Amino acid sequence: MGFVPFSFIDLVDIILVAAILYWIYRATKGTNAPYIITGIIVIYLVWVVVKTLNMELLSSILGQFISVGVIALIIVFQPELRRFLQMIGMRQKQFNFISRIFSSGEDPTETNLAPIVTACREMAATKTGALIVIGQQSDLKLITEGGIALDARISTPLIENIFFKNAPLHDGAAVIEGDRIVAAKCILPVTQSDVPKSYGTRHRAALGMSEISDAIILVVSEETGGISIAHGGQIRRDIEPARLMQTLQRYLNVNGHRKRGSARRREVAE
Numbered sequence: 001m002g003f004v005p006f007s008f009i010d011l012v013d014i015i016l017v018a019a020i021l022y023w024i025y026r027a028t029k030g031t032n033a034p035y036i037i038t039g040i041i042v043i044y045l046v047w048v049v050v051k052t053l054n055m056e057l058l059s060s061i062l063g064q065f066i067s068v069g070v071i072a073l074i075i076v077f078q079p080e081l082r083r084f085l086q087m088i089g090m091r092q093k094q095f096n097f098i099s100r101i102f103s104s105g106e107d108p109t110e111t112n113l114a115p116i117v118t119a120c121r122e123m124a125a126t127k128t129g130a131l132i133v134i135g136q137q138s139d140l141k142l143i144t145e146g147g148i149a150l151d152a153r154i155s156t157p158l159i160e161n162i163f164f165k166n167a168p169l170h171d172g173a174a175v176i177e178g179d180r181i182v183a184a185k186c187i188l189p190v191t192q193s194d195v196p197k198s199y200g201t202r203h204r205a206a207l208g209m210s211e212i213s214d215a216i217i218l219v220v221s222e223e224t225g226g227i228s229i230a231h232g233g234q235i236r237r238d239i240e241p242a243r244l245m246q247t248l249q250r251y252l253n254v255n256g257h258r259k260r261g262s263a264r265r266r267e268v269a270e
Helices: 008-028 033-052 056-067 069-076 078-091 097-102 113-125 156-162 201-212 241-269
Strands: 130-134 148-153 173-177 180-186 216-220 227-231 234-239
Touching (some): 033 056, 113 216, 113 241, 201 227, 201 234, 216 241, 227 241, 234 241
Parallel strands (some): 130 173
Antiparallel strands (some): 148 180, 173 180, 216 227, 227 234
């Protein structure tokens, strides 16, 4: 008697809200978003207080602000919301039936890894910085349209020429789809996650790209010559050049099984 009713469902509700708020904080850490969210929460709490105290004028003003708050949030957090939805979609591939419905049904051309691996080994030996995106199922048009179109067959000399220090295309990423280098000098989204300070711009961009797509991103460090691979929001650093081919094939193994399965189904249908 005299206490606010509190049930097990209320406890679960509070825990879930706390978990969501903590996840939002982790996802937006390092940006201005936490400060904006704090300001919105303060305004909301003030509105609750003035409404409880029957302060009609102030309550009406703050109420109008709260009523358009959702639209304001969408405008202010447009980049963060887009990244958030992309991350959810990427992590729920098993339910991504929409992309399967609108897909052409044709298997993509397999990427020739040999010239890529050779180029990365040689650039690592000379400490030539490089950032290479190997596309898979995700649509990379937004990335390639911001770069310089090439549409050239993959070759070791071409990759090395792109990332040659004085070359006009070396600053940015080269995007590979199938057996073609689609574009170079592409700007990748930088991760907003909490990463070590030792990570350079290339490593942060590789992580950011891996968070919003299923692409495999290769990084050659200009400072150390180390080779790294980013995929699925994770990055593996300092890969032995001699094991680079094996490591890449392991990352591509899942898609390889999928392609072979599609080919077998097509043969059966024929």
